[in-house]
Amino acid sequence: MKHHTINLIVGFFFLIAFSVGPFSSSAEALEIRQLTSPKGIKLWFVKDTNLPIIQMRFLWRGGAANFDPGLIRFLSTMLDEGAGDLDATTFQTRKEDYGIKLSFSAEKDSFSGSLSTLSKHKDEAFSLLALAVNKPRFADTPLERMRQALMAGHRRSASDSGTIASETWWQNTLAGHAYGNAVRGTPEFTQKVTQGMLRKAHRQLFAQDNLIISVVGDIEETDLLSQIDKIFAELPVKNSLQQIKPFSTSDGSFVFVDFPGPQTEIIFGHIGIPFNDPDYYPALVVNHILGGGGFSARLMTEIREKRGLVYSVYSYLNEIGSLPVWMGRMGTSHKNVEEALTVLHVELQRMREDGPTEIELKNAKNYIMGSYALGFDSGRKIASKMLTAQYFGLPPSHFEKRNSYIEAVTLEDARRVARRLLKPDQLIITAVGQKATSE
Amino acid sequence: MLLRLSFRFSGRPFYILLMIMSIALSACSQSRDNPQNIKTDTLPNGLEIVVITDKRAPVITHMVWYKAGATDDPDGKSGIAHYFEHLMFKGTNTLASGEFSEKIAMMGGSENAFTSHDYTAYFQRISSDRLGEVMKLEADRMTNLVFVEAEALSEQDVVLEERASRTDSSPLALLGEKLRHVLHKPSPYARPIIGWRHEIEKLNVEDAKDFYKRFYAPDNAILVVAGDADMPEVKKLAARYYGAIPPANKPKNQLIKADNLSAPETIYMQDVRTRQPVMQRIYRLPVWNRDNAKSFAALELLIEILSSGTTGRLYQSLIVNEKIAVGVGGWADTMRRAHGEAVVYISPSDTTHIDSNIALLDEEIKKLKTEQVTLQELERAKTKTLADTLYAQDSQFAQARIYGSLMSIGLTIEDVGRWTQDIEAVSAADILKAANLYLDASQSITGLLTPPLDAPNKIKSGSEKAEAPTS
Incomplete structure (x- = not known):
């Protein structure tokens, strides 16, 4: 039997990361x-x-x-x-x-x-x-x-x-x-x-x-x-899957599907940046500032908080096999679809052209690094984190190093990658709902 | 299938959490093996404190539960508890609107809130060394909230979009509203948590202020901290941040019970969006108290035996043997401020099989009232229920939610602990008794949701008495 042990990955790392505070953490290391x-x-x-x-x-x-x-x-x-x-x-x-x-x-x-x-x-x-x-x-x-x-x-x-x-x-x-x-x-x-x-x-x-x-x-x-x-161990050593053909994605488009109900459901997005790309972490930070978690993201602020057009709007990076995508979703009353989409375009364009501000970058990095530990507070979450790391071929030490990749993202990186990631003119949008009738 | 509303983090906010108690309640007890990780205390101003220690990761879940929810909405102002919950994310006299969330995010914390009929809760999940800072922020908005007319108006639009997205877009959610409107009249449980649309539209800032003054105070709240924390530190910090807030000393709202129905009711709803028909039945239960806790434990196992998993009686009868349904399920939600509910649902394989499904459901319920369940069924239901409590202990957030929700309706830690023993002690005879006591057809309502059907079909169109009040 051969096995080797990599120590202290989860606990040790977090103890270091969170050692400043009113009382020191006594969390156990796994x-x-x-x-x-x-x-x-x-x-x-x-x-x-x-x-x-x-x-x-x-x-x-x-x-x-x-x-x-x-x-x-x-x-x-x-x-x-x-x-x-x-x-x-x-x-x-x-x-x-x-x-x-x-x-x-x-x-x-x-x-x-x-x-x-x-x-x-x-x-x-x-x-x-x-x-x-x-x-x-x-x-x-x-x-x-x-x-x-x-x-x-x-x-x-x-x-x-x-x-x-x-x-x-x-x-x-x-x-x-x-x-x-x-x-x-x-x-x-x-x-x-x-x-x-x-x-x-x-x-x-x-x-x-x-x-x-x-x-x-x-x-x-x-x-x-x-x-x-x-x-x-009884399974075949090698799989015999059919290979997936190379893909190409369509250009920007807008597809409307007529469907009864009070709201129009909107999905938007285009090709993204893959996890193994050096620009992945800057892209993660840029997306967080634009449409990621929480109430302070730009799309949330502009579309929900300032205008009350939606209950929920968010965007995220995703990866299907060899296909990276950036996509998002929102739902709004039929009469607000046009305004919500206009604000979306304006915000994508603004992020693409100017990138985030220094303060936004700092706050986003703080959040992404600080919240990383929240993904390790139950056995179920740890099991799933370990599966994802293996899926992407990473060693367990990735959990220790990951925050340093976020820390390393500079304003220049974020601006450059915002330009690379976001392509408002190539946005693919589907809207499912009813055309607004003028009153 | 239809009834799971999961928590969604990563920027997908949820505001109303419809607690699905078949999951939550079956997980509601700490095992007796390690109760020492739960401690309670109370500050002089009345704030109750619960600490659930779990040091596997250096993070905590910090929650404040107010014993005020949609049942406390004044008549004609349904939705105010939930709308007010949204306004809690606006400014205070020292913080600008949105600054609360920004500060939490900058510390790497996640946050949100949810409203139920019985309570409203606010939470942050964050590194354990930030506990004092989040307490400071949460204590600030317990007493210093500022109301800005323009912000409140825009938030009203957000809530209307939320209603459109969660309720009006879902025929099944609309059916649930209609059923409860009839079943629970005139109790406040007859109103949806989010409120009727026409009443949400008329809410104003004064309503919100009144609600805040009346219910948001330390003597009407419970502080729950789960994770990497111990009572002494938590209490010290709580005294510093929450301790200075004076109690409101306001009387509790009187519970209004539902009127008895004169006969079982059925509501028919047709919706062009629906392709898969659904039948849902809700039994209204008596109010939980320590005297009926044991028989409610028996009811929970009864519902498990009837409707849970693929070994449940309904699955075996309707899906495996008769092949007239494609899905079944159910849960018992016994621990609420007023009436609980036992719920069973069936997805018939097509609309021609609705009547036969209901007939077989009635037959299975009759059997439960006349014959004892088998020993194997009883043991399996107990094993599954108690296993679920252990699985739930893996999540500090779930633990915090379970204790917060149950204590906010008046249960004690001991009540929660006793629940495990009650489950273990249930006998087949107890289940027979519970079936006769609680599955009272005359206090039940059945809803049928189908696609539009041809006129000659015996399924009627929407019943008027199920409509929401319009003025």
């Missing part, structure tokens, strides 16, 4: 261990015995975009609907009898799972997970039941203006490319999914070389490693 199981499965682990629970998060690279749209969402509903020698009802009964939480989720570029269990029921929990991962049955009766549930999901999506706006935005931005398709696919496709299609997708996607795992909780390391082998 260490992140980078482990490799006897059969070669890698994972990150934080032992936390404060609560008698274990939380595991795992993710396969490769998602809805590597398959026919809708297939992977269907797959995500079927893994706990009977596996190995347990039929659906027996599997689910065992899960609930022990208070185990197990769920799977499909995204455009990933397929992830989450297991929470009381540590005293860990053997039952891990053996159920091993069955779900390795031996899902895809039996006819539960398959038809999940098909009906997914069809209901399609009906709900079709009656939600927010979902319509978002799906239209992606389709419109990536016309014809797999990243543009909704993860849920179409009702027509959901009707056609067969056991054979699910089996094939499961075989292609679930492998060792595209798998990442993080675990937080009350379990001994040696026990965990042998459990991990039972769950994941």
